[in-house]
Amino acid sequence: MNRKLFHYGAAASLVALILLTLAWELWLAPVRPGGSFLALKAVVLLAPLMGILKERLYTYQWSSMFILAFFTEGIMRSWGDSGLSQTLALWEVAISVVFFACVLGFARTFKRKPT
Known part of the structure; x- marks a missing residue:
């Protein structure tokens, strides 16, 4: 597959995860009503x-392991x-999986071919 497709998928899913978290x-x-300090986990996603x-x-290589914390x-x-929070958590899982797949796909395009 095309490296750019994986790049755009990884970038879009990372931004989506930041926005979802916030x-x-x-x-x-x-x-807690009015917001919580858990919003600071979005700052970690900026790394x-x-x-x-x-x-x-x-960055693609280490972030493939980093994103597993958000998946978990x-x-x-x-x-x-329960309720909306449960639905948002499922969205977090889905976006994390997309990011992980795109990151692995991008890194795989650099795999050396045997000579």
């Missing part, structure tokens, strides 16, 4: 953003929460 924890279904946007292979949080909150 909306979830500040307005849609915060843990790989520039490297992803600049197509740095190393989504699984746990979809299991433990």
Whole structure:
């Protein structure tokens, strides 16, 4: 597949996850009324953003492991929460899976061919 397609998918899903996290924890279904400090996890998602946007292979590699924390949080909150928070947690899982797949696809395009 095309490297650019994986790049755009990774960038779009990372931005979507940042926006979902902010909306979830500040307005849609915060843990505490009026917002919660869990919104700060969106700041953590900014760490790989520039490297992803600049197509740095190393960032793609380490962020493939980094995103698993958000996948795990989504699984746990979809299991433990109810209502809108549960739905948002499932969206977090889905977006994390898309990001993970795009990151792996992008990194795979750099695989050396045997000579």
